[in-house]
Amino acid sequence: MSLFKRLFTAIRSGSVSPDEWEQLRGTLISSDLGANLVDEVIEQAKSMKADDAVLSITKLVSSWLSDKSRALKKEHDRLTTILIVGVNGTGKTTSTAKIATKLINDGNKVLLAAADTFRAAATEQLQTWAERIKTPVVTGEANSDPASVAFNAVTKAKAEDFQYLIIDTAGRLHNKQDLMDELGKVVRVTNKHSQVDEVLLVIDATTGQNGINQAKVFIDAVGVTGFIITKLDGSAKGGVALAIEKQTGLPIKFVGTGEGVLDLSPFDSTAYIQGLFN
Amino acid sequence: MFEALGQRFSSIFSGLRGKVSESDLKTFTSQIKNALLESDVSLSVADSFSNRIYEKAVERSEEINKSINPAQKIFEIVNLELTQILGGESRRVRYAKTSPTVILLIGLQGAGKTTLAGKLANYLKADGNTPLLVAADLQRPNAVTQLQVVGNSVNVPVFAPEPGNGVGDPVSVAKLSLNFAKDKLHNFVIIDTAGRTGIDEELMQQLNSIKATVNPNETFFVVDSMIGQNAVVTAQAFLAGVGFDAVVLTKLDGDARGGAALSIVEVTKKPIIFASTGEKINDFDLFYPDRMASRILGMGDIASLAESAKRAIPEEASKKLEDKFNKGEEFTFEDFLSQLEAMKNMGSISKLLGLLPNAVGLKKQLNNFDDTELVRTRAIIESMTPLERSNPKVLNGSRRARISRGSGRAISEINSLVERFAQAQKVMKQMRGGNMPAGLGSLPGMGQPVKPKQQEQSFKKKSRSGNPAKRALEEGN
Structure with a gap:
């Protein structure tokens, strides 16, 4: 590169070298933020003539964060119902147990519902968790209608003055219309007896750009109110979660970081965004 | 799942008409690279793939421009390259010289190992084999029960001497299963293991011990087709930490673009052997690289359809x-x-x-x-x-x-x-x-x-x- 050109580039883009930008681009793409989004944010950062690339990008992506509350809803005069949804293998059942533990530790009376009647032994998996955290669980027959499990659970929760009901559902790929309809029915049936207050979509941190599709379809189908990002304890950065927040305006509420019931933290946006650059 | 990628390629190709200049090729390859990235192909693989396409296209630029349909020519180059990355030809399960043939399934949590174990057993059984499923995931709550239910549904016995949920030693379960299989004349042993993250040293060590104990004929790395850029890191961690012979792609019936499959194969040089494509126990087949490459390119999988x-x-x-x-x-x-x-x-x-x-x-x-x-x-x-x-x-x-x-x-x-x-x-x-x-x-x-x-x-x-x-x-x- 000629001296003049180099000078020109330096003036145009602050003191950050093109190599540095390129490296940053690679890092961000590797975090699953999405190539188009990364290019967009880097162009913006360049035009800001920044001296510190990481700082300016941090500022930019922080502005993408949802301004909605990241706290779990709580109704004081009636039952609060939480529905846990997501594609297969993201960690819905484990997340259900973790949220229940957190609520119990906060002094709430929590009922679980095993509405995953499809996957082999999913009900038993939740039952095992329920025994461990000493909280009751409503179950149904294998392959029975999940909406009926939800109905039984909401009836019991109301009759016995539970403060929270957490309904665990079967994993489903979002492009299976019939399975999405089935989930819609669970919401409708539950709503008739007690409002569903939170629908939390569980997203695996290792998920790539497909996460955005997942979020869009689940939002359309069952009115998702927030996200749980699981398996952030691995090497995945979970950058797609930020892309999802930007696109949907809905907040990440929790982050799963391990196999124990206590391995659930509120979403810490600063730490998360810093993590994207590592 | 590869459709989106196919769609992207079609739109890129439709822009190529008439004589193709070198700068056309440059634009084209950078578009390919971006399409690959958006499809979750890892950065390094997207780079090397698009560079190779560029070089090959330049090499054959005369031929390309002489042809009646230059876009078609480039398309062929991309298709060939893609097929090569995906593994050339499909491969079958290797049988042991003396029964039983031992297959070890490893992978991240939630990749679908247990479900896949059932599908694989069912597949082998349909081919006249007598598989045995082994419950060596003693970690996840009720993974053992899940395997038992799965085994029941395909009528394949499950060796599960330990209750799981944190109780029992998976290494000894694996070891005992071999004797059991020999006793009962099972010619295949499929060992389901606990899921783990690629950086979990302790569990990696456990997997290694299982592997050393049973000396499997095949170790399959089971991977979710929705996985993103982390695919390469994970696959490398499992390859270095445990080692595997082939890859199994799960949840291919989703709409993920599945670019990670390309990355894993390119980086680890291990072939994809099976693909899992649905909720039902039969939704499982050998992986056909050539067909999949055609599918990526939007050419459709005529051979599969005909079959x-x-x-x-x-x-x-x-x-x-x-x-x-x-x-x-x-x-x-x-x-x-x-x-x-x-x-x-x-x-x-x-x-x-x-x-x-x-x-x-x-x-x-x-x-x-x-x-x-x-x-x-x-x-x-x-x-x-x-x-x-x-x-x-x-x-x-x-x-x-x-x-x-x-x-x-x-x-x-x-x-x-x-x-x-x-x-x-x-x-x-x-x-x-x-x-x-x-x-x-x-x-x-x-x-x-x-x-x-x-x-x-x-x-x-x-x-x-x-x-x-x-x-x-x-x-x-």
Whole structure:
């Protein structure tokens, strides 16, 4: 590169070298933020003539964060119902147990519902968790209608003055219309007896750009109110979660970081965004 | 799942017309790179892949520009390269010299190892083997129970001496399972292990011990096709930490672009051996790299389609239909129904369409198509008397009302089925006359009902006149 050109580039883009930008681009793409989004944010950062690339990008992506509350809803005069949804293998059942533990530790009376009647032994998996955290669980027959499990659970929760009901559902790929309809029915049936207050979509941190599709379809189908990002304890950065927040305006509420019931933290946006650059 | 990638490639290719300059190629390769990145192909692989395409295209630029269709030429280059990355040719499971053949399944949490274990067992069993499933995931709550339920559903015994949920030693379970298998003459042992993250040292160590103890003939790395950029890091961690011989892709029935599959194969140089494509136990097959490459490029998977069609339609039935067809016999509701059955056998329609070339758009439209419509159609036809089935013209109002009661479907549905049937009949007639039908509009349940007016007309044409002289005239033409 000629001296003049180099000078020109330096003036145009602050003191950050093109190599540095390129490296940053690679890092961000590797975090699953999405190539188009990364290019967009880097162009913006360049035009800001920044001296510190990481700082300016941090500022930019922080502005993408949802301004909605990241706290779990709580109704004081009636039952609060939480529905846990997501594609297969993201960690819905484990997340259900973790949220229940957190609520119990906060002094709430929590009922679980095993509405995953499809996957082999999913009900038993939740039952095992329920025994461990000493909280009751409503179950149904294998392959029975999940909406009926939800109905039984909401009836019991109301009759016995539970403060929270957490309904665990079967994993489903979002492009299976019939399975999405089935989930819609669970919401409708539950709503008739007690409002569903939170629908939390569980997203695996290792998920790539497909996460955005997942979020869009689940939002359309069952009115998702927030996200749980699981398996952030691995090497995945979970950058797609930020892309999802930007696109949907809905907040990440929790982050799963391990196999124990206590391995659930509120979403810490600063730490998360810093993590994207590592 | 690779459709989106296919779609992107089609749009890139449609921009290439006429003479292709070097700068065209540059733009083209950078577009390919971005498409790959958006499809979750890892950065390094997307880089090297697009660079190779560029070099090859430049090398053959003369040939490309001489050809009548330069885009087609480049397309061939991309296709070949893609096929090569994906592993060239499909490979089969390696059998042990002395039974049992031991297969170890490893992978991240939630990749689908346990479900896959069942599918693999079912697949091997269908080939005449006697597999044994081994529950060595003693970590995740009720993974053992899950494997037992899965094993039960495919009628394959499960070796599960330990209850799991944190109790028991997976290494000794694996070890004991070999003796058990030899005792009971199982020729395959499939070991399901606990899921783990790639950076979990302790669990990696446990896997290593299992591997050292059972000395598997095949170790399969099970990976979710929705995985993103982390695929490469994870695959490398498992390769270095435990080692594996082949990759199994799960959840391929989703709409993830699945670029990670390319990355894993490129980086680890291990082939993808199986693909898991649905919720049902049969949704599982060998992975065909060449077919998948074509699919990525939107060329469709003709070979797969032909194979499933062959399996679905018994030769006898298709010959019968053909004979009928040649003899000029009327196409009846019975034939209509056997067509339906054949289609049901072939698998869901949306799946089928995914195999067709250039059906990306069509598939999108029909993605919401519900197979239960076939069931309803069948109920209606089966509520007809034999006379009605072979002679739909007798279907007057009261007959239709009876069929409606019998099948539990609304009269309007019966009317529309009769309409669609008439359309199918018309198409058969056209084909007999040597004209190919336009489009798929006449297939049962395709959700493209013809306009009612047109329909009535075609119906009228077929109605016989009450006047014998007139009828003779009609039938004679």
